[in-house]
Amino acid sequence: MSRIGKRPITVPAKVQVAIDGTKVVVKGPKGELSRELPAHVIVSQEGETLLVNRRDETRTSRQMHGLSRTLVANMVEGVSLGFQRRLEIQGVGYRAQVQGRNLVLNIGYSHQVQIEPPEGVQFAVENNTSVIVSGYDKEVVGNTAAKIRAVRPPEPYKGKGIRYAGEVVRRKAGKTGGKGKK
Numbered sequence: 001m002s003r004i005g006k007r008p009i010t011v012p013a014k015v016q017v018a019i020d021g022t023k024v025v026v027k028g029p030k031g032e033l034s035r036e037l038p039a040h041v042i043v044s045q046e047g048e049t050l051l052v053n054r055r056d057e058t059r060t061s062r063q064m065h066g067l068s069r070t071l072v073a074n075m076v077e078g079v080s081l082g083f084q085r086r087l088e089i090q091g092v093g094y095r096a097q098v099q100g101r102n103l104v105l106n107i108g109y110s111h112q113v114q115i116e117p118p119e120g121v122q123f124a125v126e127n128n129t130s131v132i133v134s135g136y137d138k139e140v141v142g143n144t145a146a147k148i149r150a151v152r153p154p155e156p157y158k159g160k161g162i163r164y165a166g167e168v169v170r171r172k173a174g175k176t177g178g179k180g181k182k
Contacts, residue, residue, distance in 0.1 A: 008050065085144075102117070133145045
């Protein structure tokens with residue numbers, strides 16, 4: 001039995017859940033999310049909790065059980081609390097700012113890089129070097145943060161670039177000058 005899959009999901013008072021076969025729609029103060037779950041799982045609501053069970057004991061059903069429960073739990077948490085991802089910018093002269101809804105990055109290129117947020121995602125900048133990506137859909141927030149990081153990933157020699165908050169970048173030793181030359 002899946003340890004994650006059998007845990008019930010508590011639904012906050014301000015969140016409404018509608019289940020129509022394999023489609024689950026979750027509405028809350030932050031927004032509305034819907035997802036079509038695989039046919040191998042059954043979602044049922046009992047009062048203030050949601051339960052995700054599998055239809056049979058096939059390998060695919062066992063695989064989808066914990067995944068489906070986590071997806072539904074993330075939907076409930078997203079529309080009630082929301083998610084955020086922090087990015088740090090390191091490098092001399094590297095900085096970020098928000099213009100309107102867009103994020104503008106000055107990160108060592110000859111031009112500014114503008115990133116437009118998808119629906120339901122907001123950008124915030126602290127101290128010109130810390131970017132906060134927030135929204136109610138965990139998947140979209142994570143993908144947007146990954147796209148921002150991909151603009152200038154951290155390099156291993158000086159560590160310059162955009163990294164997730166708390167990310168450890170393995171550093172390499174640079175070349176040593178003067179050895180082997182005559």
